[in-house]
């Protein structure tokens with residue numbers, strides 16, 4: 001608006017200094033904000049209220065207000081109202097401007113004064129207030145001072161408390177340290193609740209947790225023992241811990257004992273022989289408490305005894321499920337099978353028992369232990385082996401009673417010696433087997449040994465009885481036969497069967513004919529047979545001298561010998577029997593020779609020559625005179641001319657042909673010797689036989705020994721000797 | 727008659743599901759002891775002597791999920807031991823009947839052995855015929871086809887093996903064990919009964935009823951046979967593994 005005023009009045013001014021001045025003034029722009037503010041303030045100073053409000057309103061609208069023309073399209077009512085207002089304003093402004101031009105300075109100064117006065121009044125008030133404030137501040141200072149004093153006092157007072165507090169803090173730190181040490185100690189030297197529970201609770205099972213707790217407890221006790229062995233000697237805490245641990249460990253062992261015993265009982269009930277690893281571990285640990293282990297093993301032994309016994313009885317009387325396999329007792333009529341089945345059952349039970357025990361004691365079996373080179377391992381194994389044997393022994397202890405009863409009954413009720421012998425052999429076989437498996441001292445081994453002995457005793461008794469009947473068997477005096485009698489054949493048949501059993505049975509060392517039992521059997525059987533023949537024969541010969549007892553004896557003996565020769569292991573008895581046969585062969589030979597001497601007539605000469613005492617020539621002795629010698633030679637020649645000189649009718653009755661020719665040949669050889677001697681005596685000049693050559697040459701073999709040998713078919717003794725020495 | 731226990735400690739000490747009794751039978755010299763030695767020791771038994779009576783050994787097998795412990799009774803083939811060895815047939819679950827493929831005689835006598843085994847073994851005896859010494863092909867006297875026919879006629883399994891090379895040595899035992907498991911499954915065999923040649927091991931029992939068996943919390947809590955049987959079905963050998 002001011003710009004509008006200036007532009008209206010400026011345009012017509014001329015150019016002169018004043019006007020220049022005015023131009024300059026007019027050219028001065030009052031558009032800067034400071035001037036505008038000042039002008040506005042001034043204008044407001046004089047403006048009536050409404051105008052002031054309007055002017056400020058218009059100033060804020062657009063530049064079109066500068067134009068006096070109003071837009072025609074505006075609504076007329078509004079336009080007219082504006083026009084009227086604008087006319088009033090124009091009139092008012094002119095008055096105000098004039099007043100302003102005159103009074104501006106004065107008004108301004110007056111305003112300044114008013115304002116200053118107002119300031120003064122205001123400041124006066126402020127001053128009064130400040131003074132009041134001053135008083136308050138003073139009061140406050142006093143209070144502060146007092147407070148300060150109080151503070152000082154309390155600071156003094158709290159200082160000792162602080163000191164006390166810090167010492168307490170230190171103490172607390174120490175206590176904390178101690179506490180952590182103690183708790184460390186405690187965790188090191190006491191069991192966790194869970195561990196203690198595992199050790200003692202009846203509900204917690206014996207498993208890994210339990211064993212770990214056990215290990216811990218033992219570790220603690222050992223550590224504690226080490227600690228207490230220090231210089232300070234045992235402390236109360238140490239003793240307490242030791243006591244506590246010992247008690248817990250003991251409880252652990254008790255628990256293990258109960259648990260193991262329970263597991264064993266269970267096992268017995270199921271007759272089931274598998275070993276759970278925990279059970280094995282428990283047994284290993286219980287070894288540290290031999291008395292406990294002993295106790296629980298004792299229980300196990302009892303359980304196993306009962307189980308094995310009842311299984312045995314079941315197998316005997318009831319057999320398998322629904323009767324298959326059949327009960328063992330069903331074969332009681334077949335002693336060998338009955339006893340064999342029972343013993344095989346026991347053997348298998350022991351095998352199972354052994355496996356179970358090996359598993360329980362963690363033993364890896366025989367071979368491994370034999371192979372063990374470390375000595376301590378061996379010592380350990382020995383202990384386990386000891387238990388193993390003991391337990392195996394124990395397991396079959398109760399079973400021994402019914403087993404023994406049944407086997408004994410079977411043995412005693414045997415009619416046949418052979419069956420007894422088979423049973424005895426079977427028992428012996430098992431006795432040896434068991435002795436190797438569970439040891440000779442085991443009850444079962446002893447029982448088997450007893451049974452074996454019994455069976456052999458029964459068998460020997462039978463054999464002896466048999467032998468006795470044989471020797472008592474009176475030979476029939478009217479029987480002219482020289483063949484072995486029926487009684488002997490029967491006896492030897494029994495011997496044969498026994499030897500067959502021995503041969504085919506279970507003896508591992510068959511070549512060993514030293515076998516005690518075999519020697520005994522052969523002694524009884526063979527000797528009785530030999531006795532029967534020899535004694536019986538001589539008795540019979542006494543009654544019946546014509547009966548050829550000597551041939552009979554040899555027939556019997558060679559018969560026995562033949563049988564024995566079928567069994568290589570009877571070598572010893574064969575040798576001794578051969579001796580007997582040799583003796584009896586000698587007897588028969590002598591007999592046969594004497595008979596031949598009689599038959600040949602040489603006996604007469606031999607008798608004289610043997611009793612000849614060198615007193616005078618032989619030809620002068622009665623019985624050896626020339627004509628008597630002539631008669632002997634004649635008889636001899638006629639004997640020689642008989643057919644079949646090579647055979648003896650008597651000896652053909654020997655069943656053993658070899659023996660026949662052997663005896664006959666030997667007798668003939670002796671005959672040749674006698675003839676040779678006769679010739680020599682006759683030829684000797686001192687015996688004064690006249691025409692000795694003629695005497696000898698008158699009958700066959702004409703004094704020629706070689707010829708005689710040829711006739712008799714015997715070799716020259718000298719030749720034989722040469723032949724054998726070559 | 728010594729006890730030969732398995733060398734392998736881990737095997738020995740493991741628990742098992744089933745315990746089975748097997749017998750090894752056949753003529754002397756057919757290689758029964760060698761077969762068994764190869765099976766338990768994985769090696770050939772040098773200088774094998776005639777077995778005297780009966781020898782015992784054992785081994786644990788794995789068959790699918792099942793662990794089976796075999797109690798093996800090696801019998802003497804010699805005639806003189808027949809009366810003793812026959813007593814060991816009693817209640818066997820399986821029989822390994824061995825002949826020697828290079829000996830017709832050992833094959834010709836098979837019937838006698840089989841008759842004995844069937845008469846004396848367990849009611850559902852499983853028999854496996856093994857033609858041993860298959861390594862000696864050039865001396866063969868018994869053809870595979872002939873033995874196979876005999877086996878079929880007599881209702882036994884058949885295979886050839888060599889205890890020398892170890893060929894097929896485990897097979898007869900596995901086959902027998904598997905057949906026994908099948909028989910159990912079919913209800914023909916009851917391991918709970920004595921004399922069946924089979925029994926449960928601890929492992930099987932534990933699975934069935936672990937708590938009462940191994941803790942003694944309840945001393946009265948014995949295993950009840952009926953419940954066991956019912957639960958047993960769950961882990962019985964299925965057709966999958968057998």
Ligand SMILES: Nc1nc2c(ncn2[C@@H]2O[C@H](COP(=O)(O)OP(=O)(O)OP(=O)(O)O)[C@@H](O)[C@H]2O)c(=O)[nH]1
Nearest residue numbers: 754755756757758759760774776777803859889890
């Ligand atoms: N080549 C060969 N030889 C074998 C085989 N198995 C066994 N033998 C040999 O056969 C012979 C008899 O073996 P054993 O195992 O003792 O026979 P067995 O059947 O146990 O005999 P008994 O105990 O008397 O019943 C031994 O000389 C072995 O070396 C085989 O697979 N191959």
Ligand SMILES: [Mg+2]
Nearest residue numbers: 758759776777
């Ligand atoms: Mg053998």
